[in-house]
Amino acid sequence: MTPIGNLLNRANNNSCDTYYCPGDASFATLERNDSAHRSYCCSTDDDNNNATNHSAYVRSALSAGPVPYEKGWAWQHVLLNRRMKYMRMRETHGKSSEGNNYVEQDKDWILMFEHQPVYTLGRGATEDYLTFLNNEPDGGLEKRTRLSRKYRGEDASRLNIDRSPKHKTSEITENMITEQDEVDKLSTQITCKSQPVLAPNGSPIYRIERGGEVTYHGPGQLVMYPLLNLKHPSYQQDLHWYLRQIEEVIIQTLLHFDIKSNRDEINTGVWVGQNKIAAVGVSATKWITTHGLALNVSPNLEHFDKNIITPCGIEERGVTSISEVLKGTSSSSFDHSPGLNEVADVALKCFGEVFQVDVRQGYQIS
Numbered sequence: 557m558t559p560i561g562n563l564l565n566r567a568n569n570n571s572c573d574t575y576y577c578p579g580d581a582s583f584a585t586l587e588r589n590d591s592a593h594r595s596y597c598c599s600t601d602d603d604n605n606n607a608t609n610h611s612a613y614v615r616s617a618l619s620a621g622p623v624p625y626e627k628g629w630a631w632q633h634v635l636l637n638r639r640m641k642y643m644r645m646r647e648t649h650g651k652s653s654e655g656n657n658y659v660e661q662d663k664d665w666i667l668m669f670e671h672q673p674v675y676t677l678g679r680g681a682t683e684d685y686l687t688f689l690n691n692e693p694d695g696g697l698e699k700r701t702r703l704s705r706k707y708r709g710e711d712a713s714r715l716n717i718d719r720s721p722k723h724k725t726s727e728i729t730e731n732m733i734t735e736q737d738e739v740d741k742l743s744t745q746i747t748c749k750s751q752p753v754l755a756p757n758g759s760p761i762y763r764i765e766r767g768g769e770v771t772y773h774g775p776g777q778l779v780m781y782p783l784l785n786l787k788h789p790s791y792q793q794d795l796h797w798y799l800r801q802i803e804e805v806i807i808q809t810l811l812h813f814d815i816k817s818n819r820d821e822i823n824t825g826v827w828v829g830q831n832k833i834a835a836v837g838v839s840a841t842k843w844i845t846t847h848g849l850a851l852n853v854s855p856n857l858e859h860f861d862k863n864i865i866t867p868c869g870i871e872e873r874g875v876t877s878i879s880e881v882l883k884g885t886s887s888s889s890f891d892h893s894p895g896l897n898e899v900a901d902v903a904l905k906c907f908g909e910v911f912q913v914d915v916r917q918g919y920q921i922s
Contacts, residue, residue, distance in 0.1 A: 611913060612663075612664040612784065612908075612915055613918035614904060614918045615631075615667050615668070615919050616900070616918075617669050617670075617922060618668050618669070618900060620922045621670065622774070622775045623669060623922070624747075625671045627743045628781065629743075629764070630739045630746065631739050632667065632783065632847070633717060634739050635661070635667075635735065636783060636846055639661045639662060639783070642661040643662070664783060664785060664788075664913070665782070665918065666780060666783075666904065666907065667781040667782075667783065669780075669781070670779065673774040674772070675755055675762075675771070675865060676761070676770070676771060677761070677762070677764070678764065678766045678768035678837075679705060679766065679767060680705060680767060682869075683699075683700045683703050685769050685869045686703075686755075686761070687864060688863060699713075699753045702751070711751045712751075712763075713752045713763060714750070714762055714763040714764065715762050715764050736921070755864055755865075756864060759859065765839070766839055766847050767837070767839075768837055768868065769869035770867070770869070771835055771867060771868055772859050772860055774855050776852070776854040776855035776856065776879075777855045778850070778899055778900055778903065779849070780907075781846060781848040783844060784798075784844070786798060786845065791911070793843055795838065795840060798845065799838055802836050802849055803819055803826055803836060805849070805903060805907050805910045805911075806826040806851055806903075807819075808910060809906045810826070810828075812902045812906070813882065814882075815881050815882070815885075816828070823873075825868075828876055828881055829876075830873055831873065832867070832868070832873060832874070833852050833877060835868065836848070836849050837849075851899065853877060853879065853894070853895070854878065854895075857875060857876075878893065878894065
C-alpha cells in the first residue's frame with residue numbers, strides 16, 4: 557500500500573492529527589534565543605564546511621516571547637511560497653536559475669515559536685468541540701456560522717491567503733522584498749481583514765488549512781514548524797514515516813528530562829500515561845512540509861478546559877505538560893522544571909539525531 561493509502565486508512569480517527577489528501581495527492585495533511593541556545597545544538601556554516609549530512613537551518617522567534625499565531629502562520633506560507641516559486645523556476649529554466657537570489661530559498665528550515673493564546677480548527681473540523689458555544693444564548697449559531705468551513709463572508713473567522721490576480725512585478729522588484737517585509741505585510745493583512753470568534757477567555761479562534769479538530773497554542777508551549785523537502789535523499793517520501801519521526805523527536809526530548817512517553821495506536825501525538833503532552837499536525841505541499849509539533853512545557857492548562865474545548869476531539873483523555881509531570885515525580889534527576897529555551901535546545905539536538913541532519917544556525921526572526 558502506498559504511503560498516501562496508509563494515511564487515508566487513518567483519516568477517520570477522531571484526533572487533531574487527521575490526514576487530508578486531495579485527489580492528486582500533491583498535498584496531504586497528517587492529523588494526529590540566546591547564544592547559549594545557538595551553541596548548544598546548532599552549528600554554523602564555517603564549522604561544518606566538510607559536513608556530508610543534509611542541513612536544516614533554524615529560525616527562532618523564541619527571544620521575542622509569545623508572538624501572534626498569525627505571524628507564525630505567515631512565516632510558514634512566505635517560506636513555502638518562495639521555495640515553490642524557486643522549484644517552478646528550476647523546472648522551467650533548469651540550472652540557469654541557480655545564479656539568481658531564489659537559490660537561497662531552496663533550504664530546509666525549522667521555525668521555532670511560542671505563540672500568544674489561540675485556538676485553531678482544521679479545515680474539516682466540527683464546531684461541536686467548541687463546547688463553550690453550547691452556553692451561548694443562540695446555541696452559538698452566529699459563531700458557528702462564522703467558523704463554518706463553507707462560510708466565506710467578510711466576517712469569516714479563518715486564515716487564508718488572498719490569491720486574487722495581482723499586477724505582475726519584475727523579478728528584480730520581487731527580489732528586493734525581504735522575507736521579513738513579506739511576512740509583516742501578510743500578517744498585517746490578516747490582522748486587518750480577519751474577524752476571529754473569541755473564546756470566553758478572550759483567545760481568538762481561527763479555522764485554518766490543516767486537518768484535524770480544535771487545538772490550543774499559547775505561552776509555555778514550544779512550537780516547531782519544520783519546512784522540509786521530503787524528496788531529498790536524506791528523507792523518505794512517506795508522510796507516515798515523517799509523522800513517526802516527529803513523534804520520535806518529542807519522545808527523545810522528553811526522555812532527556814527523565815519523562816517516559818509513548819505513542820498511541822489510535823491517536824497521533826505523544827502521551828504520558830493517558831494524558832497528551834504534545835500534539836502533532838503536519839501538512840505537505842508537493843512533499844514540502846509545514847505545520848509541525850506543539851510540546852507543552854509549562855502552559856496554563858486551564859486553556860484546555862473542557863468547558864471551552866474538547867482538545868483534539870478526544871473526550872476521554874486529558875492534557876499535561878513537562879512541568880506538571882516533573883512536579884509529580886520524585887524519582888526524576890531534575891531539580892527544576894526546564895524553561896522553553898532549555899527544552900528547545902534539546903528538541904533541536906534530538907531533531908538532528910532522529911532525522912540525521914545537521915541542524916545549523918539560521919536567522920533570528922520576530
